[in-house]
Amino acid sequence: MKKVIIFLILGILLLPLPSLAFNEDFIISDNELEDYTSMTALEIQQFLSDHGSFLAYYADFYPKDGRFMQASEIIWRTAQDFKINPKFILVMLEKEQSLITYKSPVDRRLFWAMGYGVCDNCLLSHPLVAQFRGFSKQVYFAADRIRNTYLADLAKYGTTHTGMGPGISKIVDGKYWVTPANNATSILYTYTPHIAGNKSFYLVWKRWFSNIKHPDGSLLQDAVSGGIYLIQNGAKRPFLSKGAFISRFADTQVIMVGVDELKKYPDGFPIKFPDYSLLRDVAGKIYMTVGDQIRPFESYDVFKSIGFSPFEIEDVTQADLDGYAIGSQITQASGYPTGALLQHKPSGGVFWVYDGIKYPIWDKAIISARFSKYSRILADDEELNKFERGAPVKFPDGMLIKSKNDPAVYFVSSGKLRPVPSEDVFLAYGWEWENIIWTTDKVLGLYELGAPITLNDNQVQMQISTN
Numbered sequence: 001m002k003k004v005i006i007f008l009i010l011g012i013l014l015l016p017l018p019s020l021a022f023n024e025d026f027i028i029s030d031n032e033l034e035d036y037t038s039m040t041a042l043e044i045q046q047f048l049s050d051h052g053s054f055l056a057y058y059a060d061f062y063p064k065d066g067r068f069m070q071a072s073e074i075i076w077r078t079a080q081d082f083k084i085n086p087k088f089i090l091v092m093l094e095k096e097q098s099l100i101t102y103k104s105p106v107d108r109r110l111f112w113a114m115g116y117g118v119c120d121n122c123l124l125s126h127p128l129v130a131q132f133r134g135f136s137k138q139v140y141f142a143a144d145r146i147r148n149t150y151l152a153d154l155a156k157y158g159t160t161h162t163g164m165g166p167g168i169s170k171i172v173d174g175k176y177w178v179t180p181a182n183n184a185t186s187i188l189y190t191y192t193p194h195i196a197g198n199k200s201f202y203l204v205w206k207r208w209f210s211n212i213k214h215p216d217g218s219l220l221q222d223a224v225s226g227g228i229y230l231i232q233n234g235a236k237r238p239f240l241s242k243g244a245f246i247s248r249f250a251d252t253q254v255i256m257v258g259v260d261e262l263k264k265y266p267d268g269f270p271i272k273f274p275d276y277s278l279l280r281d282v283a284g285k286i287y288m289t290v291g292d293q294i295r296p297f298e299s300y301d302v303f304k305s306i307g308f309s310p311f312e313i314e315d316v317t318q319a320d321l322d323g324y325a326i327g328s329q330i331t332q333a334s335g336y337p338t339g340a341l342l343q344h345k346p347s348g349g350v351f352w353v354y355d356g357i358k359y360p361i362w363d364k365a366i367i368s369a370r371f372s373k374y375s376r377i378l379a380d381d382e383e384l385n386k387f388e389r390g391a392p393v394k395f396p397d398g399m400l401i402k403s404k405n406d407p408a409v410y411f412v413s414s415g416k417l418r419p420v421p422s423e424d425v426f427l428a429y430g431w432e433w434e435n436i437i438w439t440t441d442k443v444l445g446l447y448e449l450g451a452p453i454t455l456n457d458n459q460v461q462m463q464i465s466t467n
Contacts, residue, residue, distance in 0.1 A: 025185065029184060039076070054104060142191075151183065164187075296330065339354040351384065366393055370395070396412065417444065417447040421453070425454065
């Protein structure tokens with residue numbers, strides 16, 4: 001997906017980085033680095049708990065005074081002592097050792113929590129390295145180094161000891177030109193002199209501390225409680241049962257997030273009932289749920305004639321029904337009111353038949369995505385001709401799809417294809433490459449093209465400092 005332009009200068013291959021969502025010259029602002037009041041100790045503790053981190057239950061001795069305290073207080077005290085943003089520390093802990101999202105304690109991760117004092121070729125047993133071993137030492141001395149060495153050098157000399165400084169072009173990883181736009185970016189490259197590591201920092205920062213909101217159709221799972229939510233019309237709709245979820249979606253569509261991310265969305269109407277549930281209101285009217293609609297039966301005789309049993313009916317209150325729209329009435333003429341897959345015997349073509357209409361399916365991947373629980377019913381021309389022909393079936397919202405002939409990846413949202421413009425955007429939203437579904441140009445042509453998905457926080461104007 002990335003395109004690079006290759007320049008040959010003085011026999012050295014130098015690659016300017018692609019202009020994508022990740023700006024290698026401006027990773028975070030100086031204010032974001034030094035905003036040490038951005039979180040309280042209680043908020044840090046809640047953040048760790050919300051992400052299911054074992055650090056929420058971990059404690060250690062604080063290097064400055066030897067006090068035994070929780071990890072959250074160590075992070076907060078360090079932030080105050082060195083005037084470093086606690087959010088910066090949290091992201092570094094995740095970038096270096098995945099300590100925020102990792103569920104179980106592992107000594108190696110804790111001992112080198114911030115990757116401080118460890119170079120690419122260093123022996124961890126060397127005394128000059130081993131002196132910084134331990135969670136609290138890693139957090140404390142990394143922040144100390146940033147404040148009292150990196151920032152001090154930038155203020156005095158305009159560069160860190162590695163030559164990184166605002167407005168100064170340097171080669172990173174032996175091939176990429178980087179020109180830091182500010183002190184924060186200079187410090188990040190001094191601490192981690194690699195593009196990949198700093199991109200990881202950027203993506204975690206974006207995911208946790210920006211205004212990124214997942215598009216409609218996304219399925220988000222609370223990392224602590226396991227609860228799953230559908231993002232719809234900008235709100236989060238909780239699934240109140242496993243059955244309600246699996247009747248409409250697949251586990252592969254779910255993105256694990258922290259509670260803080262879920263707080264970005266207002267609460268929507270809960271999804272309580274599986275599709276095709278039979279509900280009876282207080283007035284005795286019987287309905288069938290289909291997505292966000294409830295379809296009333298024309299009569300009890302129609303209900304029985306279709307083959308439903310009264311033992312399948314669940315009595316509900318009006319409050320249970322308030323979030324549903326009233327759909328079309330189910331009558332005696334409603335063929336396959338719960339849907340069926342009919343396969344044409346001579347041609348092998350498959351149709352989704354629902355409520356008297358047959359909808360052609362142009363790709364087996366759509367069958368897997370939408371109708372994996374249905375068996376195919378062989379049908380001849382006489383049977384299929386009973387049904388009116390409808391529009392071709394498309395992929396449901398929440399799917400990542402692409403054509404074999406086009407490198408673009410799309411997210412299906414509100415029935416439209418929304419392009420994902422770069423790898424950075426893809427990763428920032430927490431998607432997985434293996435969940436992309438391959439389809440055909442013909443299927444993609446069924447959709448209206450929507451707006452590209454972006455990292456939609458307020459863009460900070462970059463000003464390159466000069467000394």
